[in-house]
Amino acid sequence: MSPRFKNIAIVGVGLIGGCVARDVRERDLAGKITGYGRNAKRLAGAAEQGIIDSWHDVYNDSLAEADLVIVGTPVRAIAPIVCDIVPHLSSGAIVTDVGSVKKSIVDAVESRVPAGVAFIGGHPIAGTEDSGYESSFAGLFENRVCVLTPGQCSCSRDVDSLESFWRALGAEVVRMAPEEHDRIFAAISHLPHMVAFSLVNAIVNMQGFDSSILRYSAGGFRDFTRIAASDPVMWRDIAMMNRDNVLDTIKHVEDTLSELARAIEAGDENEIERLFQKSRDTRRSI
Amino acid sequence: MSPRFKNIAIVGVGLIGGCVARDVRERDLAGKITGYGRNAKRLAGAAEQGIIDSWHDVYNDSLAEADLVIVGTPVRAIAPIVCDIVPHLSSGAIVTDVGSVKKSIVDAVESRVPAGVAFIGGHPIAGTEDSGYESSFAGLFENRVCVLTPGQCSCSRDVDSLESFWRALGAEVVRMAPEEHDRIFAAISHLPHMVAFSLVNAIVNMQGFDSSILRYSAGGFRDFTRIAASDPVMWRDIAMMNRDNVLDTIKHVEDTLSELARAIEAGDENEIERLFQKSRDTRRSI
Numbered sequence: 001m002s003p004r005f006k007n008i009a010i011v012g013v014g015l016i017g018g019c020v021a022r023d024v025r026e027r028d029l030a031g032k033i034t035g036y037g038r039n040a041k042r043l044a045g046a047a048e049q050g051i052i053d054s055w056h057d058v059y060n061d062s063l064a065e066a067d068l069v070i071v072g073t074p075v076r077a078i079a080p081i082v083c084d085i086v087p088h089l090s091s092g093a094i095v096t097d098v099g100s101v102k103k104s105i106v107d108a109v110e111s112r113v114p115a116g117v118a119f120i121g122g123h124p125i126a127g128t129e130d131s132g133y134e135s136s137f138a139g140l141f142e143n144r145v146c147v148l149t150p151g152q153c154s155c156s157r158d159v160d161s162l163e164s165f166w167r168a169l170g171a172e173v174v175r176m177a178p179e180e181h182d183r184i185f186a187a188i189s190h191l192p193h194m195v196a197f198s199l200v201n202a203i204v205n206m207q208g209f210d211s212s213i214l215r216y217s218a219g220g221f222r223d224f225t226r227i228a229a230s231d232p233v234m235w236r237d238i239a240m241m242n243r244d245n246v247l248d249t250i251k252h253v254e255d256t257l258s259e260l261a262r263a264i265e266a267g268d269e270n271e272i273e274r275l276f277q278k279s280r281d282t283r284r285s286i
Numbered sequence: 287m288s289p290r291f292k293n294i295a296i297v298g299v300g301l302i303g304g305c306v307a308r309d310v311r312e313r314d315l316a317g318k319i320t321g322y323g324r325n326a327k328r329l330a331g332a333a334e335q336g337i338i339d340s341w342h343d344v345y346n347d348s349l350a351e352a353d354l355v356i357v358g359t360p361v362r363a364i365a366p367i368v369c370d371i372v373p374h375l376s377s378g379a380i381v382t383d384v385g386s387v388k389k390s391i392v393d394a395v396e397s398r399v400p401a402g403v404a405f406i407g408g409h410p411i412a413g414t415e416d417s418g419y420e421s422s423f424a425g426l427f428e429n430r431v432c433v434l435t436p437g438q439c440s441c442s443r444d445v446d447s448l449e450s451f452w453r454a455l456g457a458e459v460v461r462m463a464p465e466e467h468d469r470i471f472a473a474i475s476h477l478p479h480m481v482a483f484s485l486v487n488a489i490v491n492m493q494g495f496d497s498s499i500l501r502y503s504a505g506g507f508r509d510f511t512r513i514a515a516s517d518p519v520m521w522r523d524i525a526m527m528n529r530d531n532v533l534d535t536i537k538h539v540e541d542t543l544s545e546l547a548r549a550i551e552a553g554d555e556n557e558i559e560r561l562f563q564k565s566r567d568t569r570r571s572i
Contacts, residue, residue, distance in 0.1 A: 221475060225478070232565075232566055247550055253485055256487040279482070
């Protein structure tokens, strides 16, 4: 059973923050939800819609009331914001985030969190193509995975507490080290984005490219490249914040692409078929 | 208005051939539908289901009755089959196919088609993940594009006739040269498959890969790699039959991937964002 929090602070009341707030309200997981952010007008809007109870556009001592702080801002802003927030928090408060990269955030905040306050990295694998609290809805995290990356010094009571919270939102919680998180998500999330962006750019770069040819593209290509329409700034930040892993995974794709190109060039049909079969077997195992 | 054919021969009564046959029946586009193939038992099954009226498991003089022949076999078999069929056809017959590659087929059959018989390459951009006539249904081609690749010597009456046929099935018909078809489809169809296969294999090749990590993969990755479960033999044949274009497009992706890797390695945020923005703009233009 999830502990009921007194006051959940949501920093960055966007799509994810808004969805969390709606679930907290609907499932009665907190006495109060306070929104924080830079844009007073948008925070006031979220309060008018009843997504949050009150709000502040500065990090001030109102944060001392919060027993759970969820930072839902763009990934690059998370670590600086956590550093700004923690001095205002009371002992016993838990701070978490929803960023797609974990190690660089954990590293940046670790030494800045005062004794008595816990920072536990989080990453719910959920989202939509929309952004902003206006697009938020209840139930986004139902049956989704939420990764938590407790540090070596995280108190297990705090981690259990945060895990119960995400479970109460319907998520399956998986714990792993920040490094492991970043290595795994480089492969299954960051790399596919890098490849989709590069694939679309490759097609544009071809001689005589005419965008009208894209209308011949059927389901496969459309599904495949949908993620190439993702937010460039967000993905720039993810690429930068998980740089070593992303570069390593790109290297692996370069290797498998040239392996395939060599087989096609050599007309080695058995090898081509073997490579495709291996891929199909893996894909089918999902 | 589509001409009504006397006898449409469908060679290879699989998913596509079955869908064509069902549409022909439903829209009354032929007096008779005759199925041809190697497997008597399966042809008899298709006839029992009323998909075809009669069938032959050999190419014989019954083909003289056909005024339209549609070859719907796997792509590599198309050219040899067309060469086997044409000696049996009557003057005035039109032969077409539904293969995903055009130039090598057109080149292989061109000199083998007798005077009076027309071969016009075709490629309806439609399909499902299933195969076999059991999965066929009426209406597959509705609002889909069908490419026709008439040769320099194709008689325009024949091309018009075939175009009307596909239009009667609900397709939008686009005419282009076989070379142009293969260049375009290398980019928007063959390349995405090569990349999807290579991406999945790259992930499998990573050190410490454990297939359980794939369960963390969310929508993007799943959509993205769905086509990596496509038929290895079919895609091997496409890669071989459109080899030069496929190799050229792979080279372009290798270039855009290393361009991106260089920008990430250099920490050149403006450049990373520019590359992602370019891709997003293109993708959104579809």
